[in-house]
Amino acid sequence: MKAINKFVGLLLICSALFTSSLSSAANQSGLDAEIEELKSEVIELNRELYDLEEKLLYPATTSFAVFVSMEEVENFNIRSVKLTLDTQDVTSHLYSKEQVDALRRGGIQKIFTSNLKPGMHKLTAEIQGVDRDGRAMKRVVVADFGKARSSKYLELKIKNNPNQSKPDFAIVEWK
Amino acid sequence: MQVGLNSLFKSFWGYSQMTVWVLILSLSGAAYAEDLLPDERRAKSRDLLYGQALYSLHAGEYDKALSLNNAIRKRGQKGYGKVLDIHQATAQLGLGMSTSATKQFERLISDQRISFLPAAARSQSWFYLAKHFYTKGMWPQSLKAIRKVQSINLNPTLKDEYHFLASTLELFNGNSSNADKHILAINKKSKWAAYAVLNLAVSYTEKDVHINKVEAVFEEALRLTQYTQTPSELTDRIHLMAGQFFFATGRGRSAIRHLKSVGLDSAYTPKALLTFGWALTEQWQYHDALQPWYMLKTAHSQLNQDVQETLIAIPYLLEKLNAKVMALGAFDYATEQYDEIYSKLEKSATRLNTGKFIEPLLAQQIPDRWGAFTPIDLSLPDHPDKVYLKDVMSHGYFQGELKSLRDLHVMRYKLNEAIEQLDAFAITANTRKQEFNEVKQEKLITLHSNHLAKLKSRYNNLNKRVKKAFNNPSGHGLASDQEKDQLASFQQLADFIGILANKKSINKDDYAQRLRRIDGVLSWDLSQRYDKRKQQVSKTLALLKASIQTASKQLDAASFAYQVAPNSYQGFNKKISRLKTKYQNQLSKLDLVYSKQREKVGGIVKADIKTRQQRVMEYQLQARLAAARLFDETSNKVRVIANAEVKQ
Numbered sequence: 001m002k003a004i005n006k007f008v009g010l011l012l013i014c015s016a017l018f019t020s021s022l023s024s025a026a027n028q029s030g031l032d033a034e035i036e037e038l039k040s041e042v043i044e045l046n047r048e049l050y051d052l053e054e055k056l057l058y059p060a061t062t063s064f065a066v067f068v069s070m071e072e073v074e075n076f077n078i079r080s081v082k083l084t085l086d087t088q089d090v091t092s093h094l095y096s097k098e099q100v101d102a103l104r105r106g107g108i109q110k111i112f113t114s115n116l117k118p119g120m121h122k123l124t125a126e127i128q129g130v131d132r133d134g135r136a137m138k139r140v141v142v143a144d145f146g147k148a149r150s151s152k153y154l155e156l157k158i159k160n161n162p163n164q165s166k167p168d169f170a171i172v173e174w175k
Numbered sequence: 176m177q178v179g180l181n182s183l184f185k186s187f188w189g190y191s192q193m194t195v196w197v198l199i200l201s202l203s204g205a206a207y208a209e210d211l212l213p214d215e216r217r218a219k220s221r222d223l224l225y226g227q228a229l230y231s232l233h234a235g236e237y238d239k240a241l242s243l244n245n246a247i248r249k250r251g252q253k254g255y256g257k258v259l260d261i262h263q264a265t266a267q268l269g270l271g272m273s274t275s276a277t278k279q280f281e282r283l284i285s286d287q288r289i290s291f292l293p294a295a296a297r298s299q300s301w302f303y304l305a306k307h308f309y310t311k312g313m314w315p316q317s318l319k320a321i322r323k324v325q326s327i328n329l330n331p332t333l334k335d336e337y338h339f340l341a342s343t344l345e346l347f348n349g350n351s352s353n354a355d356k357h358i359l360a361i362n363k364k365s366k367w368a369a370y371a372v373l374n375l376a377v378s379y380t381e382k383d384v385h386i387n388k389v390e391a392v393f394e395e396a397l398r399l400t401q402y403t404q405t406p407s408e409l410t411d412r413i414h415l416m417a418g419q420f421f422f423a424t425g426r427g428r429s430a431i432r433h434l435k436s437v438g439l440d441s442a443y444t445p446k447a448l449l450t451f452g453w454a455l456t457e458q459w460q461y462h463d464a465l466q467p468w469y470m471l472k473t474a475h476s477q478l479n480q481d482v483q484e485t486l487i488a489i490p491y492l493l494e495k496l497n498a499k500v501m502a503l504g505a506f507d508y509a510t511e512q513y514d515e516i517y518s519k520l521e522k523s524a525t526r527l528n529t530g531k532f533i534e535p536l537l538a539q540q541i542p543d544r545w546g547a548f549t550p551i552d553l554s555l556p557d558h559p560d561k562v563y564l565k566d567v568m569s570h571g572y573f574q575g576e577l578k579s580l581r582d583l584h585v586m587r588y589k590l591n592e593a594i595e596q597l598d599a600f601a602i603t604a605n606t607r608k609q610e611f612n613e614v615k616q617e618k619l620i621t622l623h624s625n626h627l628a629k630l631k632s633r634y635n636n637l638n639k640r641v642k643k644a645f646n647n648p649s650g651h652g653l654a655s656d657q658e659k660d661q662l663a664s665f666q667q668l669a670d671f672i673g674i675l676a677n678k679k680s681i682n683k684d685d686y687a688q689r690l691r692r693i694d695g696v697l698s699w700d701l702s703q704r705y706d707k708r709k710q711q712v713s714k715t716l717a718l719l720k721a722s723i724q725t726a727s728k729q730l731d732a733a734s735f736a737y738q739v740a741p742n743s744y745q746g747f748n749k750k751i752s753r754l755k756t757k758y759q760n761q762l763s764k765l766d767l768v769y770s771k772q773r774e775k776v777g778g779i780v781k782a783d784i785k786t787r788q789q790r791v792m793e794y795q796l797q798a799r800l801a802a803a804r805l806f807d808e809t810s811n812k813v814r815v816i817a818n819a820e821v822k823q
Contacts, residue, residue, distance in 0.1 A: 031775065034768050035579055036272045040241075041761060042586050043270075047242040048754055049593050056600055056747055061739060069226070099234045107230025108223060149735070153223070175221065 057115075063151040064116035066123065067174060070103040072160040073167045075132040078103065081156065083112055084124040090114065103158075111156070118147050125156050127169055143171035224250065232262055237269035237546055257283060268307065271547035271582060277316070280304055284323075298328040302337055309340060311547075311575070318344040326360075334360075339367035339374075346378040354378070369399035373413060380420045390429065393417040411441040418447065422454045430454040445471055445481040452488060461495045468492070476562045477516050480787070486512050487794045490801065499809050506802035513795035517788055523560050524784045527777055532560050533577075537584045542592075545585040551577055567783055573776075580776050583769045590762045597755045604751065607744040620737065623730040630723045637719065641712050645705070654701055665694045 308317035342357035490505035676683030
């Protein structure tokens with residue numbers, strides 16, 4: 001009888017230990033899953049906030065944005081861009097290694113967003129970087145453009161020029 | 176005593192050997208999420224949203240990339256095939272959402288129907304996925320992924336790394352023959368060769384391989400370090416590992432040779448000095464053994480576990496040197512030091528409970544940088560736990576948990592920031608409403624309408640007058656009253672000349688010609704004036720017309736503003752308050768998970784502190800026992816001498 005009692009006791013202890021280890025493992029994965037779920041919910045909320053921001057702060061009638069893109073440019077490492085709208089310096093951006101790589105891999109960067117009244121305007125972009133040989137390069141591109149009562153998107157395009165060792169820089173309308 | 180300390184050390188060697196594998200993991204460069212992507216795919220059809228998503232993904236802004244990815248899906252993802260799924264999985268991986276990302280990746284890459292994924296990209300993706308699992312310590316999954324890589328399709332620059340990874344994983348799995356094949360395939364001048372051979376050496380140490388063979392493999396690894404990026408660091412590590420192995424297997428001289436070669440200012444110095452001391456002790460070189468231990472004790476913090484072992488090892492050695500009184504003093508000193516260390520660890524535990532340990536660490540993290548690939552800033556300047564923290568952070572599992580806590584902390588910051596932003600949006604909407612109401616009160620449209628009506632009536636009047644004045648191109652319409660009288664008198668005179676000519680009293684031609692000349696002079700003058708005046712009047716009319724157009728535009732703009740302005744605030748308050756509620760709910764949900772994760776991290780630290788304290792207590796107990804024994808021995812000796820003196 002004593003032996004049976006001992007055995008039952010041992011069995012209970014074992015089962016309790018097994019259950020607790022199972023429940024702790026479940027808790028562990030449960031918490032990880034909760035964190036993942038939270039992350040995806042926060043991202044979804046941020047998207048809603050982004051939409052709201054776009055609609056509220058930059059209505060379609062006045063919104064103006066500038067994008068930066070690079071096309072097949074291997075001989076130029078962009079370091080910074082400074083934008084001047086009419087006579088005012090509006091933004092500047094210093095590029096990290098990852099951001100340069102992102103542009104090279106086909107990414108488009110929204111560098112400036114604002115509201116702009118209809119009429120004639122002038123955008124000046126000052127681009128600094130390094131060429132293939134490590135020499136510093138600076139280019140200034142100017143564009144005069146008209147803004148109607150609709151959104152206006154401009155693109156600062158850095159494009160490879162096969163006939164030259166340096167790329168071409170241009171501000172074009174985003175179509 | 177010696178047996179006790181040596182067994183303690185050797186048990187530590189076993190633990191250390193296990194962690195060696197983990198240490199090697201950090202050798203390979205971290206796999207970044209974007210590396211898992213197939214070859215470049217540019218923004219299709221100049222799609223702005225896709226281009227921005229691509230930029231965010233490659234720039235490491237994974238949360239933004241995921242948001243944009245969702246936006247593209249919501250808009251309709253026609254034309255992108257499974258690329259968006261791959262991007263989503265990549266961004267999820269970057270944010271540390273491993274479970275969902277892994278599921279997605281495995282589903283995507285193993286799906287042979289995906290036509291856009293060429294064999295090279297597929298192999299590359301499997302390789303990087305394996306690398307990701309490897310760096311996360313998920314070795315079975317990593318092995319599964321690496322076995323799917325077709326090396327023939329792999330980029331040549333990745334081949335050596337692939338063979339290294341595959342060999343390591345096969346070794347973990349105990350499959351030496353497969354591992355050997357991969358090791359042989361690595362180019363000897365590649366940086367991966369040294370790491371692969373080192374892994375092979377480690378695997379030999381775990382098996383019953385002849386000691387000469389192990390030594391040869393360690394030597395080969397040392398030779399290959401010259402091709403790595405940090406040869407001195409790797410050399411130190413190999414020497415330490417070899418030294419520890421040879422010491423544990425009783426090859427003291429080989430151990431000493433390797434341990435002596437470890438640099439004095441490397442991360443492996445404390446462990447090397449400690450083992451060096453023990454190896455010398457085993458060779459009965461007690462005097463020489465004291466030197467590395469004193470160096471270790473003076474140059475490193477007492478919270479370092481190697482230093483803690485040294486504290487008790489030094490008096491043990493002094494005793495061996497028969498300097499029993501000195502040894503007794505050193506044991507007493509060690510006991511005091513252990514008290515101090517124990518209380519320091521206790522204080523760390525208290526700081527942990529009172530939020531003065533983890534919280535300052537989290538507070539200094541950069542709020543924008545989070546996710547699996549962003550390391551935690553462990554600097555904690557002037558904080559009493561900084562030494563302990565660096566020590567405990569060498570454990571991979573703790574890093575992972577702390578990263579999750581950091582991510583939750585960053586998310587909380589982001590949620591709070593978003594709530595503040597929503598408050599600002601509400602203010603903007605209200606300000607716009609007020610502005611609109613103010614403008615409405617100014618009755619701008621009525622003013623513009625009146626002004627336009629006045630301009631239009633002025634224009635019409637002027638037009639009528641002009642039409643009348645310029646009706647006759649001869650310019651007679653522009654003649655002055657005197658000129659009009661003259662023109663009338665010319666007509667009368669012509670009539671009179673006609674009457675007189677009928678009566679044949681005069682020659683009509685003579686008079687008519689003279690009259691025509693006079694009339695011609697006046698008409699020519701008038702016609703000249705007509706052109707000038709017509710130009711002037713046309714200009715005035717054009718100016719008036721331009722004013723009317725401007726006024727019309729102003730009126731249109733005002734009308735448009737009236738129509739559009741309400742759109743810039745109407746309906747937003749509802750959206751803002753709805754979103755704010757969502758954010759607040761999310762925040763309270765997050766707080767709950769945060770406290771759970773905080774407890775988990777705290778639990779790990781507490782358990783670690785407790786283990787360290789137990790170890791310190793064990794050392795202290797040994798030191799006390801040894802001190803008591805020594806005291807007895809020395810006092811008996813004094814008593815024996817005293818008794819002898821009395822007898823004399």
